[in-house]
Amino acid sequence: MARIEVIRAPDAPLGGGDPTRRHAVRDGARVLMPGLTAPEAEAAAAWLEGIPEPDRALALAEVALPVLLTDGAGPHLLDADGSLVLVLGPHPRIEGAHVAMGAPSPRHAVGAVRRRPAGGWIWLARAEVPDAGRIAALDGVDAAPDRAALAAWAGEWAGVIPTLEA
16 A cells, blocks of 8 residues: 655645645545645645545545635535535534535535544535536535435436536
8 A cells, every 4th residue: 555645736726826735645646635735734644544545535634724704614625636625514414424515616516524533524425516506415415314315415416417607
């Protein structure tokens, strides 16, 4: 198994607005979470070791972005491809789960996440949804009574072809 290492990521999406956010972690050939600061990347490298290799693409790192206002939501997370994800709040029915959504790029990542006791966060269920489906997708996550229902919800969105609204 390849050792997880901190690397430079000069083209990280978040690095354009904050030059300190030009780090990532490498897991073998995969580059994960471009847009971390050096200390965030060091912390992520440590806790990623505890995630089974196939699930590492579902990992999210908590990032401190003090300039973003989110009306009480949060924390901000960085997913494996370097996209920003906002934790909207606790899931109303699933203990330890939180509803989360990413910015449109061009689709929203919508789903449920949980904080890992050993560090970081992980997607429990995730779907890429077009802007026009964002509210329905969030409602579906919110209505899921358990993790099996979350998996079924993600499967329903798997075949959705994104549309770019004007």
